Amino acid sequence: MKILYDEPMAGHTTMRVGGPADRLITVSAEEELLEILKQAEAEGVPHVVIGNGSNLLVSDEGYRGWIITTAGGLTDIRTEGEHDGEVLIRAESGATLAAVAKFARDCALTGLEFAAGIPGTVGGGVVMNAGAYGGECKDVIQSVRVIRATGERGTLTNEELHFGYRTSALKRSGEIVSAAVFSLRRGDQEVIEARMEELAVRRREKQPLSYPSAGSTWKRPEGLFAARLIEEAGCKGLAVRDAQISEKHAGFLINKGKATAADICALMCEVERRVFENSGIRLEREVLLLGF
Ligand SMILES: Cc1cc2nc3c(=O)[nH]c(=O)nc-3n(C[C@H](O)[C@H](O)[C@H](O)COP(=O)(O)OP(=O)(O)OC[C@H]3O[C@@H](n4cnc5c(N)ncnc54)[C@H](O)[C@@H]3O)c2cc1C
Incomplete structure (x- = not known):
């Protein structure tokens, strides 16, 4: 420790x-x-x-x-056997989703290609039900090992995790993830690799990956795109000192160098105000605040 x-x-x-x-x-x-x-x-x-x-x-x-x-510490990833055509991978909570996706690719297992470019860990991914390009953790998690506030250890199945859009039962219960079991299928390694590369190219083309950010700052309102609402409200490029709504992707709030959390909060509030004024829609934050 x-x-x-x-x-x-x-x-x-x-x-x-x-x-x-x-x-x-x-x-x-x-x-x-x-x-x-x-x-x-x-x-x-x-x-x-x-x-x-x-x-x-x-x-x-x-x-x-x-x-x-758990990042950089609890990082073990291993296969856990196979049944009914499903191959199980067990990953500790601090393993990155990218590392698990690469491990799966190396074993010629399909299902985790969507996760290769998400810069979070297994723990954060499960809690947030991280997803991209039509896939989400909900589709591949078989079960999760948790530690409860009482110190008890337990296992929750996919159904018990009550996954929703960027949320899970763990977000509400506060149980801690120590490991997760992913259920994947055998596939063609070249096809898996090609899909991962295709998604990486799409990310590089669309997202401002050269600046620090927390990914999509706001959730997608049902049937709509947060980035479009932000653009329509005239907020693309809007800045509070070094905090800026990306010119490349309006859903990303980037740190151009010396932004503070106060700058970022002020910008988030201003964007939310303008979007509401323009469209009547209240953006809901995906990014989580700590220490406020
Ligand atoms: C450039 C960029 C691109 C992104 N693209 C995507 C994307 O395509 N799709 C997507 O869904 N997200 C995306 N994100 C957001 C982010 O990567 C995900 O939400 C990810 O799942 C967060 O994982 P994390 O390990 O960083 O969690 P953290 O940010 O460290 O924590 C997130 C929440 O999970 C909780 N948590 C973390 N670990 C545990 C644990 N072991 N047990 C219990 N609770 C825990 C924390 O307390 C917190 O509430 C992106 C972010 C960036 C910067």
């Missing part, structure tokens, strides 16, 4: 903003995760488990408590 004190979260989020966490704790075994959660509960210390910080905006003041991360 690695513990950093007063650690600036800007270095641990893809938005590259965020003040210090009292402690940033990286766990590298399920036992460590369990132990640190028990300790935080027993001492009454506020705590949160994160992955790659790719869907997070941490406040400039940081977080008074312990941020526990």
